[in-house]
Amino acid sequence: MLWKKAAELTPTPLEHCMGGAGTVMMERLLDAPAEMLGKGRAYVRHTLAPGVSIGRHTHEGEMESMVIVQGRARHVINGEVQLLETGDLIAAMPGDTHEIACLGEEPLVLIAQVLYE
Numbered sequence: 001m002l003w004k005k006a007a008e009l010t011p012t013p014l015e016h017c018m019g020g021a022g023t024v025m026m027e028r029l030l031d032a033p034a035e036m037l038g039k040g041r042a043y044v045r046h047t048l049a050p051g052v053s054i055g056r057h058t059h060e061g062e063m064e065s066m067v068i069v070q071g072r073a074r075h076v077i078n079g080e081v082q083l084l085e086t087g088d089l090i091a092a093m094p095g096d097t098h099e100i101a102c103l104g105e106e107p108l109v110l111i112a113q114v115l116y117e
Helices: none
Strands: 012-015 024-030 040-048 053-058 062-070 070-078 080-084 089-092 096-104 108-116
Touching: 040 053, 040 062, 040 096, 070 089, 070 108, 089 096, 096 108
Parallel strands: none
Antiparallel strands: 012 024, 024 040, 040 108, 053 096, 062 089, 062 108, 070 080, 070 096
8 A cells, every 4th residue: 555645745847848848847646667566667646837838748658647637737748729728638548649738827737657568
């Protein structure tokens, strides 16, 4: 069993994450790959202030799912623009290229999981 209290999670600043704008605050929810049974490399909560983005990147040999917990986002995947809001879920499959940015005046909070193919 795993059990972590919110107070134990330490935010880590990621400046210009994947070439994006500003600083993403990342909290590791699981210590990957050990706490993901070796099946993934990340299970994190990202917080993006207004104007902050995660730059364009491609997933090779892995997929990434993201759930929007709070806020609004502009997500571009393989050239298609998607406007996301609280509760929406997206998944970038192996070979997909995507980027995401906070929209509006409220921070964007998302949970991201990256699993190996």
